[in-house]
Amino acid sequence: MANNDDKIICRCEDITEAEVLRAIEQGTATADEVKRLTRAGMGHCQGRTCRRLVNQILARKLGQNPEDQKPVTQRSPLQPISLKILADS
Amino acid sequence: MPKSTDIIIIGGGIIGAATGYYLSRAGYRVQLIEKGYLCAGSTGRCIGGIRQQFTSEGSIKLMLESVRHFSDMKEELGIDVHWHPGGYLFLAHSPEKQEAFLANIAVQQGFGLKDVRWVDAYQAGQIAPGLNIDGLLGGSYCPSDGQAYPFAVVNGYAEKIKSLGGIVNTFTEVTAILQSGGRVQGVKTVAGAEYQADIVINAAGPWAREVGLMAGIEVPVEPERHEALITEGVDYLNIPMLVDYRADGGYFQQFRHNGQFIGCYSPIPNVPGHSTASSYEFLQEMPKRMLKLVPALGPVKVLRQWSGSYENTPDGNPILDRSPLDGFYVIAGMCGHGFMLGPAIGRMAADFIKNGAKEPPVAEFALERDFSSQEAMK
């Protein structure tokens, strides 16, 4: 089996578990901070796929209670829309 | 009250982080205090543009220096900040703009910005493939201007501060400046903790006025909302940052490292205040402006919009000075150019603090100055 640290957490931005762990070592404690430091969650799906995984790692590493974790800031548009469609809207 | 550091810096944006880095390098123990996460203020909301095309001697020379720092950063900080000299092209659609740019170019070259030049509309189209040159007279082009990734830069500086013996506190809001007998003593945080230091720096960006008032110092910095958007990444088209100063213009660039387009425009009228709300109007309007300049971008999809604050002074120049309260410094009011100015401002601020000079290193940056003149390439 591949080394666990090489596991891709954010498929859109190609961010591995090792990169998320490094961000936590540097002192980040929220998914928002991990997102800004590693870009995990800034990809095409806007974190739909990876947010839960990042939160799980944070919970595991820092003993956070999942219910207490701060939600990541949601930015519109919630689905990618082309410049052309927006310009004509 | 234990004194653990020499210098407390309020604000974990580019200015606080860069200043903290250069002070740490000079041997000071630095405590960087940020009320949110690093880059929570304007720095994490900026579009990462870096240019040397200004009109005042102070700004041009600082930016020549900053570009050197950005290009050395990967080695210096040991982290890829995605510096890329992709250039800036300011577009002139009227004879008045053309004349103004030609005059600026002469000034810029005089202060050492050698590669800035006037290009005609045809050349502009070559430099920026896909640029709509209808009605374009030409532009002011500087290929050594560029881009970098703000989170990486600030994180790189913060890691260096820590490895050089300093402290970085996030989610720690300063609520009071401690002073006695006309000298600053330290700060108090929202949790009630008190930290002592002989020097306290106000690097609170758009909140510099509020932090100044904690020390009884008037800092003329006003926040002004600016919105931005970013697209998905597509193949790199080798287009420089395009700046269109017309009332219905804007500025945008493509990141070299991931192909995303990022851009914004200055709203008319301006929107004063600390709001970072996003508007639907911007989400419709910005794509129109981008497609007017580069029609072929139509299919590229927008991923996110957000907004942040410019931190304006009345004359468009930064403040980098000591204050009437001994030991309390103000380094703020970068007027929407703080990311690019950051490295050089941080270096200059550290030298200023270290050599203990009475007068600020650039007279135009004094805290108490005549604010009536104007930087023209705002």
Ligand SMILES: Cc1cc2nc3c(=O)[nH]c(=O)nc-3n(C[C@H](O)[C@H](O)[C@H](O)COP(=O)(O)OP(=O)(O)OC[C@H]3O[C@@H](n4cnc5c(N)ncnc54)[C@H](O)[C@@H]3O)c2cc1C
């Ligand atoms: C949409 C947009 C696009 C931009 N594009 C560019 C660009 O392309 N190039 C460029 O150079 N500039 C750009 N800018 C401007 C740039 O973002 C700012 O000039 C720069 O980030 C200012 O840095 P700063 O460190 O002074 O402020 P900030 O980054 O705001 O840092 C100040 C920090 O102080 C913290 N703080 C405030 N009060 C307290 C307190 N009481 N206690 C503790 N911490 C506190 C804040 O949380 C904040 O993080 C842009 C800005 C916007 C909004």
Ligand code: FES
């Ligand atoms: S998987 Fe992380 S943004 Fe899509």
